[in-house]
Amino acid sequence: MNLSENTVIVATVTYGNRWNYLSKLLLTVQKFPEVSELLVVDNGCEYNLEGKISSLNMLKKVNIVKNKENLGSAGGYHQVMDTVQGKIEKNLLLLDDDNLPEETIFHNLKKDGKSVLADNNNVIAFYRERYFRKIFANNMVLNKKQYINTYCKFSFLHKLFPRLYFKTDITGQNKFRKCIYSQYSGLLFPISLLSKVGLPNCDYYLYVDDTDFTYRITQANYNIMVYKDGVINEMEFSWAQKSEQEEIDPYKAIFSSEKAINGLYYIRNRVFFEKKFLVKNRTIYLINGFIYLIATFLLYMPKNIFGLRRFWEVVKAVRMGIHGDLGSGL
Numbered sequence: 245m246n247l248s249e250n251t252v253i254v255a256t257v258t259y260g261n262r263w264n265y266l267s268k269l270l271l272t273v274q275k276f277p278e279v280s281e282l283l284v285v286d287n288g289c290e291y292n293l294e295g296k297i298s299s300l301n302m303l304k305k306v307n308i309v310k311n312k313e314n315l316g317s318a319g320g321y322h323q324v325m326d327t328v329q330g331k332i333e334k335n336l337l338l339l340d341d342d343n344l345p346e347e348t349i350f351h352n353l354k355k356d357g358k359s360v361l362a363d364n365n366n367v368i369a370f371y372r373e374r375y376f377r378k379i380f381a382n383n384m385v386l387n388k389k390q391y392i393n394t395y396c397k398f399s400f401l402h403k404l405f406p407r408l409y410f411k412t413d414i415t416g417q418n419k420f421r422k423c424i425y426s427q428y429s430g431l432l433f434p435i436s437l438l439s440k441v442g443l444p445n446c447d448y449y450l451y452v453d454d455t456d457f458t459y460r461i462t463q464a465n466y467n468i469m470v471y472k473d474g475v476i477n478e479m480e481f482s483w484a485q486k487s488e489q490e491e492i493d494p495y496k497a498i499f500s501s502e503k504a505i506n507g508l509y510y511i512r513n514r515v516f517f518e519k520k521f522l523v524k525n526r527t528i529y530l531i532n533g534f535i536y537l538i539a540t541f542l543l544y545m546p547k548n549i550f551g552l553r554r555f556w557e558v559v560k561a562v563r564m565g566i567h568g569d570l571g572s573g574l
Contacts, residue, residue: 245335245361245368245434247354250280252432253334257320258341259287263296265342265479270297273339274304278350280334281305285323288314315446316572318453321428322444329443332436340429342480345370349474356419356473366467367437369423370430370474374482374491379421380472385411386423388462393525395532396495396514421470425458430476431468433461440464447570451506452513459521483507495536496544499554508561508574515565537562 254273258266266284273279282304286293288311297306309323321338328336339345349370353361360366369376379386390409393399402409413421441464444457461468482491483503498507515533523529540558545551561574 245364245366245432247278247335247350247361249277251333251335252276252278252337252350253281253283253328253331253435254279254337254339255283255285255321255324255328256339256341256343257285257287257317257324258293259289259314259320261290262341263289263291263293267296267300268479269339269341269343270300270302270306272344272347273337274302275347276350279304279337281307283307283309283324283327285320286310287316287320288312316449316453317428318444318446318448318450321453321457322446325438325443328435329438332434332439334435335432336435337432338428338430339476340478342478343429344477344479345430346475346477349476352473353471357469357471360420360469360471363467364434365465366469367461368432368474369426369468369470370432370476371470371472372427372430372476372478374478375427376421376423376470376472379423379470380418383412383418384421385413386421387411388424391424391522393523393528393532395518395529395536396493396511398536399528399532400535401528419472421472423468423470424462425455426468426470428454428457430474431458433466437461437464437466441466448513448516449509449570449572450513451510452517455514456517456520459517493544495540495558498558499544499546499551504554504557505574508557511558512561512565512574513570515562516568516570519566519568533562 256269270282273282284306286308294308309327353368441460444453448456458468483501483506494507494510498504501507541555545555
């Protein structure tokens with residue numbers, strides 16, 4: 245991957261009233277010599293985005309794609325990639341509008357990752373603490389076998405035979421870790437990759453569309469390499485985030501979060517993704533799902549009318565995922 249000057253397009257999707265975050269992101273990434281231009285998808289902003297960006301007197305060109313309504317993350321990032329896919333000589337860095345990359349990410353990557361960047365089958369995932377902390381702290385080696393037939397990453401077989409599924413890296417290499425899928429945010433890849441992988445699936449609407457897209461990257465024989473010293477900080481916690489380093493299980497958070505609908509989208513879409521890509525043995529998958537839902541009922545669900553109603557919404561979301569009933573409606 246060539247990361248010389250003006251070889252990277254930075255793209256993000258924004259919505260609502262999030263200018264306080266977006267402005268900080270734009271002012272930061274425009275300083276990178278590697279960045280040639282920026283692309284912002286207006287996914288239903290509640291203010292004049294074009295006017296706000298004009299007031300910043302940006303050093304780099306900013307292109308805006310405007311939607312009349314929020315198309316969700318899936319629709320927004322689909323537009324990003326559809327807009328740039330003809331620029332096959334460039335690379336694309338995807339960021340959320342509340343990300344704040346450290347100013348050394350490209351410098352560090354080019355210093356530490358010469359051999360990684362020299363391999364055209366490698367894609368970079370910059371480091372986000374809450375997503376990647378454990379794989380570095382535990383020296384984890386990730387592979388597709390660990391995800392097959394899992395329900396929300398759980399399998400009773402992992403509990404019974406952990407050594408068959410989980411390995412650790414004893415080489416001492418702690419700058420890069422290979423992962424099977426990632427998030428949009430922090431993903432850096434050559435735009436030419438899109439001709440093999442395709443665009444995000446808009447049917448997901450919100451959540452797991454990035455998992456689907458990046459899993460297809462690995463299916464196309466690319467390697468997603470997480471780079472620890474390319475740090476991207478976050479200016480806002482997610483709906484299920486407990487701290488900067490830790491997220492709550494969505495099946496637990498859905499009973500306490502004010503944004504329960506986010507959890508329902510996640511559950512529905514995760515089940516659809518698993519059925520589409522990960523289920524190789526239907527019986528094992530159904531056992532895993534049954535155990536997980538029983539655990540949710542016993543451990544997470546409040547034992548009252550509210551808890552029962554919310555649990556039924558979870559079951560409904562699971563059924564929708566199984567039947568492929570996606571889109572913006574729940």
